[in-house]
Amino acid sequence: MLFFDCTTAPNPRRVRMIIAEKRLEIETRELSIANGEQLSPDFLAINPRGTLPVLVTEAGQALSETVAIASYLEDLHPEPSLMGQGAEEKAAVLNWNAVIEQQGGQAIFDAFRNSHPAMKGRAIPGPADYAQIPDLAERSRQRVNAFFELLEARLQQSPFIATNRFTLADISCFVMVEFARVIKMRIPQGNPATLAWYEHICERPSASV
Amino acid sequence: MLFFDCTTAPNPRRVRMIIAEKRLEIETRELSIANGEQLSPDFLAINPRGTLPVLVTEAGQALSETVAIASYLEDLHPEPSLMGQGAEEKAAVLNWNAVIEQQGGQAIFDAFRNSHPAMKGRAIPGPADYAQIPDLAERSRQRVNAFFELLEARLQQSPFIATNRFTLADISCFVMVEFARVIKMRIPQGNPATLAWYEHICERPSASV
Numbered sequence: 001m002l003f004f005d006c007t008t009a010p011n012p013r014r015v016r017m018i019i020a021e022k023r024l025e026i027e028t029r030e031l032s033i034a035n036g037e038q039l040s041p042d043f044l045a046i047n048p049r050g051t052l053p054v055l056v057t058e059a060g061q062a063l064s065e066t067v068a069i070a071s072y073l074e075d076l077h078p079e080p081s082l083m084g085q086g087a088e089e090k091a092a093v094l095n096w097n098a099v100i101e102q103q104g105g106q107a108i109f110d111a112f113r114n115s116h117p118a119m120k121g122r123a124i125p126g127p128a129d130y131a132q133i134p135d136l137a138e139r140s141r142q143r144v145n146a147f148f149e150l151l152e153a154r155l156q157q158s159p160f161i162a163t164n165r166f167t168l169a170d171i172s173c174f175v176m177v178e179f180a181r182v183i184k185m186r187i188p189q190g191n192p193a194t195l196a197w198y199e200h201i202c203e204r205p206s207a208s209v
Numbered sequence: 210m211l212f213f214d215c216t217t218a219p220n221p222r223r224v225r226m227i228i229a230e231k232r233l234e235i236e237t238r239e240l241s242i243a244n245g246e247q248l249s250p251d252f253l254a255i256n257p258r259g260t261l262p263v264l265v266t267e268a269g270q271a272l273s274e275t276v277a278i279a280s281y282l283e284d285l286h287p288e289p290s291l292m293g294q295g296a297e298e299k300a301a302v303l304n305w306n307a308v309i310e311q312q313g314g315q316a317i318f319d320a321f322r323n324s325h326p327a328m329k330g331r332a333i334p335g336p337a338d339y340a341q342i343p344d345l346a347e348r349s350r351q352r353v354n355a356f357f358e359l360l361e362a363r364l365q366q367s368p369f370i371a372t373n374r375f376t377l378a379d380i381s382c383f384v385m386v387e388f389a390r391v392i393k394m395r396i397p398q399g400n401p402a403t404l405a406w407y408e409h410i411c412e413r414p415s416a417s418v
Contacts, residue, residue, distance in 0.1 A: 048362065049308070059297045067276075068304035075296035087284035088268045095277035099258070106315075123348075128355055135342045139332070146337055153257065 020206035107143035155193035229415035316352035
């Protein structure tokens with residue numbers, strides 16, 4: 001197994017947290033997105049979409065999506081479970097992880113990639129260049145505000161995102177919320193359930209990877 | 210179990226295909242997105258994000274994400290498998306399903322919702338109104354072209370999207386490709402592997418639901 005990481009990017013951080021929670025040792029290679037190393041011919045031969053993270057499985061399959069990497073590592077190392085157990089809980093984790101990715105992650109990434117000077121001409125990850133759209137950055141910031149309200153409503157009802165224990169959905173949400181710093185957005189001070197959840201996740205050793 | 214469907218929308222169609230492939234009978238309620246029924250107070254009490262499909266599970270959980278609904282139905286009715294068997298194949302299905310959703314579905318939806326007159330002020334699904342961004346529609350069309358090339362490269366190597374048999378990833382891809390008609394984009398005539406795959410899926414009974 002081989003993990004292609006990038007310590008400055010949010011999605012690889014989700015995988016590092018999974019690995020830390022499961023206490024695994026996986027051979028890791030660091031690539032620099034800042035230097036464009038994810039677009040080198042060698043890496044594009046592994047992942048033609050030029051995105052990180054990638055986990056190359058024992059059978060040699062290159063997984064580029066966090067949810068797939070999480071599923072694979074869960075099957076090989078079921079404990080501690082991050083993907084849920086039983087039909088209802090497994091569905092809850094996949095459901096909330098997708099909601100977090102779409103309502104939170106996508107909005108934060110779009111706001112960042114369509115406004116940050118370092119992302120000029122690089123509004124979409126991957127080998128092709130796409131121009132920034134300032135209006136999309138602004139609309140996405142409105143969506144991040146809506147996401148924080150969605151999160152507060154959920155965490156008023158549940159101690160963790162998907163179920164009554166820590167799962168992949170918490171990892172995804174924690175990493176997205178921390179990454180929102182790049183667009184200067186944070187959990188609103190008026191959202192006590194989210195702030196309490198955030199402090200709680202910060203205490204886990206995996207939060208510092 | 211209760212399935213909230215909308216026969217005019219692509220994501221509910223993915224769930225209908227899953228149900229058809231597994232030959233299940235699930236109580237179904239049709240909502241009209243054209244009439245805004247997904248934003249009624251009654252439905253928002255079930256899914257506050259106001260999106261379709263929704264599957265209410267036996268425990269009363271409202272699942273709004275196709276991948277979660279697929280996981281739940283697979284656990285209850287494992288055959289025929291649509292989510293893969295074994296760590297490698299399960300990861301392949303989740304990985305390709307996510308790639309199809311992001312590189313294909315997201316681009317097609319963004320192109321549609323940011324350009325179609327019926328979507329004016331409704332560029333993002335859900336209870337909040339967001340203005341259309343014409344530049345995003347145009348950029349997304351470029352991405353759909355890139356998606357068709359990604360698909361052709363994959364299907365030159367593999368008879369189905371994720372693995373050597375029909376899975377959720379094929380359902381997602383087939384529904385997205387058919388939905389691209391709303392933005393007047395189709396599989397390019399120069400992409401023989403994709404056209405052959407498409408004809409093959411069209412022959413399945415589930416393709417007509």
